[in-house]
Amino acid sequence: MARCLNLLIRDPYTAQMPDEMRIITTPDGSKTALNARFDEAYGSRHGASAQAWHVFVGGTLTDQHPHPQVLEIGFGVGVNLRATLQAVMDRPLHYIGYEFDPVSLEVLQAVAEAGEG
Numbered sequence: 206m207a208r209c210l211n212l213l214i215r216d217p218y219t220a221q222m223p224d225e226m227r228i229i230t231t232p233d234g235s236k237t238a239l240n241a242r243f244d245e246a247y248g249s250r251h252g253a254s255a256q257a258w259h260v261f262v263g264g265t266l267t268d269q270h271p272h273p274q275v276l277e278i279g280f281g282v283g284v285n286l287r288a289t290l291q292a293v294m295d296r297p298l299h300y301i302g303y304e305f306d307p308v309s310l311e312v313l314q315a316v317a318e319a320g321e322g
Contacts, residue, residue, distance in 0.1 A: 226312045231255075236316045238282045238308060247281040247308070247316075257288035268292035273299070280304035282316040 227239045229246065233255045237248030249256035262285075267273045273293050277285055280302035289300065 226308060228312070228315050235284070237284065238312050238316055248284045253284050254288065257284045258292075261285040262288050262292045270296075272297050275300045275302075277302040280307075282308055283313055284316070287317065 225241050227241060228236050229239050229250070230236055231248065231250055231253045233252035235248070235252065235254035237246050237250070237253040239246050247253075261277075262268050265275075267275060267289055270293075273289070273296065275289060275298070277300070280286070281304065283302075286300060286302060289298065
């Protein structure tokens with residue numbers, strides 16, 4: 206099964222360091238990052254995973270397409286990518302994500318290790 210994943214970031218050397226980020230747990234048990242500089246969460250504070258499934262996957266019908274192709278502007282911490290991968294794991298996927306203000310690898314790993322969110 207072919208999978209294509211392209212992540213376009215501005216400059217990996219200017220990624221936000223973990224001291225600017227705080228990992229928070231949302232009511233559905235998933236994690237997201239909170240940007241301390243802007244007091245803005247990367248995913249819904251009410252349920253990062255639930256929002257990804259309801260709005261991003263279900264709202265676009267990506268989970269029903271035989272060969273989904275996704276362009277995500279604002280990759281954030283990868284919550285939508287992980288939900289999409291779970292939804293279409295039995296099909297080919299072409300996914301391009303762009304993030305202007307990327308977080309560090311440590312933040313991506315901390316959110317991903319927390320489970321679905």
